Amino acid sequence: MSETTVRTGAGPAAPTSGALQPLGLSAVTLDPDGLLGAWQQRSAEATLPHCLEQLEVAGNIGNLRRVAGAAAPGSFRGMWFADSDVYKTLEAVAWELGRSGGSREALDELTALLEAAQDDDGYLNSYFQTDHRDEQWTALVWSHEMYCAGHLIQAAVAASRAGAGDRLLGVARRFADLLVTRFRAEDGVCGHPEIETALVELYRTTRHRPYLDLAARFVELRGRGLLGDEPRFGRHYYQDHEPVRDSTEVTGHAVRQLYLLAGVVDVAVETGDTGLLDAAARLWESAFGTKTYLTGAHGSRHRDEAFGDPYELPPDRAYAETCAAIASFAWSWRMLLATGDHRYADELERVLYNGIAGSTARDGTHFFYSNPLQLRTGHEGSHEDAPSERLSWYSCACCPPNLARLVASLQCYVATTTDAGVQVQLYAAGRIETTHGVIEVETEYPWDGRVTLTVTPASPESEWTLGLRIPGWCGSATVDGSPAEGPYADLTRVWEAGDRVVLDLAVHPRVVTAHPRVDAVRGCAALLRGPLVYCIEQADQDARLEDLALDAGQPVESGTGEGPIPVVLRARGVHTAPGDAPLYSAPLSGGPLSGGPAAGGSVPVTLTAIPYFLWANREPGAMRVWIPLTNGPLANGPLANGPRS
């Protein structure tokens, strides 16, 4: 790929080298009738205004106004890193502006406010500019000062790339220059990674090398004990237990780990540090080999919002924070661009349609912070981190603005390009413009596996390759009726205007089981269809959800759902009332194994499953992705999708 320079028009993550190149902010238009396009539209119309409103209600903007002298003095409100929610929302505003040309009112107003609030030396953090001035830079371990700076920088980079001018970039650069001045000499890292990727992105937009150097320095300094001993959770919590370069296992606070690794890839790519990129690839294997939920989500523990031990993946107490899923998406995207390895794209798709999409209610204004794969009957939902339904806002409201900024730039992740052609990574109805040509995509994916692509080449005689990703979950694909092999079906042609290609991805219902070391879902299976994980929800079942079992020996069928659920799955199973079985007992001689339904007293039932991302949009009730299996054998038939399934 050719090196390019500064980047107006670029989307999030604009590396100057790598196997694949991202498309610009305006290159792809998502059709609002498609799933991704509708999500993006809903986010623009509902989620983003909701975030702006809540930042007022919750006091985030008021904190900045008080620093700027634009409001009466008062106490700081919210979490001490509340500024970051403002920045993430601003980033969403900027991407939205670049995408749809929407209103720039919020951007201009907030930029003016930030200019007014910023100290002369560039410092900006409303918590440490109110009652806590003497604490500036005194406690990097928890202060989130550079974390907030990172989000400011990312917002400013987005505004610049979106063509909204460089006024916010000026604010960000003044703060970044202060960081360079201070931390070029001083050994220190932030307790919460985020500044690393932000500084590289700022470098990409400004070509100012000290930003990249500082990011690289922060990566190198991590894992050397500069943050001291975290008294409750240990140094693993913020990945200060060992240098990234030596790490073999993702650990600690999931969002911290994943933001760090996105920045690690950014640094590795811009500095040509292959050893560092290898470390990121190794850690990616650790994450996706032993510590990832079926939904693509990360983080098994509520206690410290952490990755747990390998194979520790409880569905009910999955923390699976929305922000971790977004961070994971950012990391895999960078790995894909750097290496071109399709497996990263597979994970992008998985986490997008499940771990991320499931966070947001159909109204676009209610969100899960934690995204469990099971909710029990009788769940006590008074905790903010384990509610029975999505909430409209959070005391720590990191997730909703994070969703807004991702979804406002969602079109940027649909395809990549190289000198040799175009790679379609995610299938969504819309239009892809590249230097090679324009590709119109018609599809009802993921509900239907047919994707029709109509090509208009940029020049009439040059040959280039249209690469169509065959997802790892897909056991059978055809292009124009002929069997197609993955990971990419590469169509190399001299394209003519109007050339049509029909890709058919088999989206049969699938049954998957987990690695035997995933104790928490032993004896269970999950239902999937295409990229979508399905779940069973109490609203669709007569019997108590916990007492249902799946007969995976019978075929699972797709069916038409009601209302907003285009496709449901129907499977055969049994209901077994446990009666007054004791909590622990000796199995009767010749009787059933633990956890399976009793041999007698089981009633056949049909299990109706809905896409996981649509759960909890009806009355609150039990839900589960992993369904206990009856003890019958797995039958041949539509479940056997071959080795790639």
Next chain:
Amino acid sequence: MSETTVRTGAGPAAPTSGALQPLGLSAVTLDPDGLLGAWQQRSAEATLPHCLEQLEVAGNIGNLRRVAGAAAPGSFRGMWFADSDVYKTLEAVAWELGRSGGSREALDELTALLEAAQDDDGYLNSYFQTDHRDEQWTALVWSHEMYCAGHLIQAAVAASRAGAGDRLLGVARRFADLLVTRFRAEDGVCGHPEIETALVELYRTTRHRPYLDLAARFVELRGRGLLGDEPRFGRHYYQDHEPVRDSTEVTGHAVRQLYLLAGVVDVAVETGDTGLLDAAARLWESAFGTKTYLTGAHGSRHRDEAFGDPYELPPDRAYAETCAAIASFAWSWRMLLATGDHRYADELERVLYNGIAGSTARDGTHFFYSNPLQLRTGHEGSHEDAPSERLSWYSCACCPPNLARLVASLQCYVATTTDAGVQVQLYAAGRIETTHGVIEVETEYPWDGRVTLTVTPASPESEWTLGLRIPGWCGSATVDGSPAEGPYADLTRVWEAGDRVVLDLAVHPRVVTAHPRVDAVRGCAALLRGPLVYCIEQADQDARLEDLALDAGQPVESGTGEGPIPVVLRARGVHTAPGDAPLYSAPLSGGPLSGGPAAGGSVPVTLTAIPYFLWANREPGAMRVWIPLTNGPLANGPLANGPRS
């Protein structure tokens, strides 16, 4: 039972009415060659001195010295409720003094210190007497002021009952009188229950009715929202979400819930409030029916140290706090005394030998705070709440002194009495003195099920009943060779000196499975023998622990262990290397179900299991109580112990 005025000489929990009566502090002597006696001796010789030493090292006693002016001014050290650890240790010293006549030096010194530190109005709390005087009584929700007062009172009651004089009782009463004065009028409860049971015990020792009235008032005021909204965990956290009398489910912070319920029983018994006792019984069914680990431990969540939802019982992330097990023991003991129902005694035995005993290392000076039922290969053990090995002390060191106070009074829980006779509740080598007569107990229980009891009646001609508990786990028992039925084998005789009774409890290895709704251990079984839960530990296996499965169709055999493990269990199983199996995959057509080992490539192995309470006394490594089952059928034979197993 006749009402008594049990004072000097009583043990912990001395109700004035109830179905059964506890024995006094000196009534039972445990043989130090027996398991319970050895534990008690080790606690006296190692644990208690260790606690006293650590209270100095960690600063708990220094905090009090500074308040008393006996040390240079300085900052408060440790958790704000650090005084409570001093009090619990003092309580242990007192019980130990009453039991063995040990040194009273620590008791006298600390009592003098507390007298010097106590304010004129009776207030005593070294955190709120140093830098936080203006915060006294301002934040009952988190202050633990009454929690600490409760432990002071319990220590003083113990000292008084142990015959160590009433000087500490004077300190406690001055504080209790302050509480009565203040809270007789003011509506307030402590965020952490404990004062309730303490005030009732103080009433029992002093017959001063206002203490009982205040305890009853605290019970009634709870659940009325006086503590406000807990911002992270909700009101369930401290059981302020609904009145105890209306509650149907144990919930929230496990230690808080269980201490509260011990106090609820105390209040109910002393006030004759059957409705309140019914509520406690109902909540006991909730706890033991849906929220109790196989080890008798409670608390499924690390996040808020809480009971989880019904059937949410993950073995790896079991919080299972030692203090919760001790609190549960206290609650079940009170329920047993109040009702005489043997099921409470069954749970006393289970939690004592497993959930409590497993907390302490063989050296008596290392402890688990959290007691998981599984530790994974590669466990990251840097968290204090999830270490790979027991630690010598904790930043929140509530558990070690709690253990010391329980074990110092362990002999008090061995037997109960009524006008009609004596009930042996726990089998331990030793001597039981009652008003009906003396019972010498010889046994190697729990390693062996034979218990030989030799009776010397107090008077030659009166008839009384010796009740021998047949544990719920025991499928086959005999008395003097004749089949014996539970729950108690009642032997009603005119006893003659030297009469011997031989009880034989069958301690065959047993296999148990969990209720089908306990998702976390589906497809697994656990091994038990007698009252002991067993586990497999990496040190005894060649293959990685996670890749072993149990063939429950083959007999499980008892065998002689090495060193301190008298009896191990040996079972047949298989090892199946998972190879490079992906984290999630479609099961091959006709292949094995999820979580079971692959059909091919399994190697037969012998699984050696050791008592759970002895785990983690060798090199750190993986451990599991629940072992995945091979898919073979459960065979007839020694596993089928009948319906009571």
